[in-house]
């Protein structure tokens with residue numbers, strides 16, 4: 001099939017595009033051309049790379065005609081954040097494209113009331129990003145249920161992989177957390193440390209997309225989670241990470257007010273946004289309907305990511321990894 005991937009050189013696309021090429025598809029990756037894929041892969045030699053700025057072209061009505069002109073059978077949209085942008089794409093490719101696979105987010109759900117959260121069964125979203133992602137998911141479902149374009153929504157958790165800094169045990173990207181765990185120092189953790197984060201390796205996210213594309217009959221009109229089969233609490237993540245350095249985690253629970261004094265406002269805000277949701281997300285439907293089999297536990301994905309940070313000189317730690 002001819003597949004256009006919008007935002008194909010990012011975290012997900014770096015794994016998805018080579019997967020689709022290996023599966024024999026004719027793949028086009030659309031991006032501004034300012035970033036390179038996170039992992040080098042020979043399959044990129046067979047990819048048609050199209051340079052376009054969606055925001056700029058969307059503003060003047062040129063983006064969707066461009067996508068249509070590429071004559072895709074499947075469009076994978078990794079770069080859609082508003083219902084207006086989603087609506088333009090859906091209206092513009094209806095009748096031309098067989099399947100639109102949209103990337104959502106588990107932040108379409110608000111704080112957990114019961115776990116694991118099944119597809120569509122979370123609390124209402126908090127904040128603009130989640131509200132828009134939920135509205136897009138509803139738009140896609142209604143489009144397909146109404147007999148229009150066949151769509152699928154895939155909702156990843158916190159994406160991890162080599163090439164970027166992952167969300168760590170404090171619910172943010174603060175490198176000091178890894179450094180303190182590596183040194184065996186006390187780490188001040190906001191709240192009790194019992195709140196969960198639901199990570200996923202980027203290649204496992206790509207696996208869900210690939211399986212949804214492969215089985216349009218099963219995935220059409222549906223949404224699927226893309227997360228690891230288990231989720232780590234903040235404290236659990238810290239305990240795993242300390243052991244990578246041959247240490248035991250020494251955690252001190254501090255109140256949120258104190259935590260905010262101990263860090264910067266952006267880091268405190270990131271922690272609050274991740275931890276207050278306390279997400280544990282179900283993969284049952286992705287496994288049952290699509291045959292999803294994640295290759296990574298969250299701790300294995302995070303270890304790979306932290307190893308990359310250390311090896312590439314992005315993170316200085318006082319003690320080396322022992323595994």
Ligand SMILES: NC(=O)c1ccc[n+]([C@@H]2O[C@H](COP(=O)([O-])OP(=O)(O)OC[C@H]3O[C@@H](n4cnc5c(N)ncnc54)[C@H](OP(=O)(O)O)[C@@H]3O)[C@@H](O)[C@H]2O)c1
Pocket residue numbers: 006007008009010011012013030031032033034035036052053054055056078079080103104105106155156157158159160
């Ligand atoms: N990151 C997470 O933890 C996470 C979690 C849940 C859901 N998501 C969802 O995942 C999707 C993002 O996927 P990702 O994390 O793989 O993306 P990413 O790593 O941020 O990469 C973004 C991709 O889009 C391209 N791009 C950015 N702005 C563009 C523009 N204006 N016009 C054209 N191309 C543009 C980038 O290439 P250029 O820079 O070269 O243009 C790159 O290929 C979003 O829908 C997000 O809501 C992410």
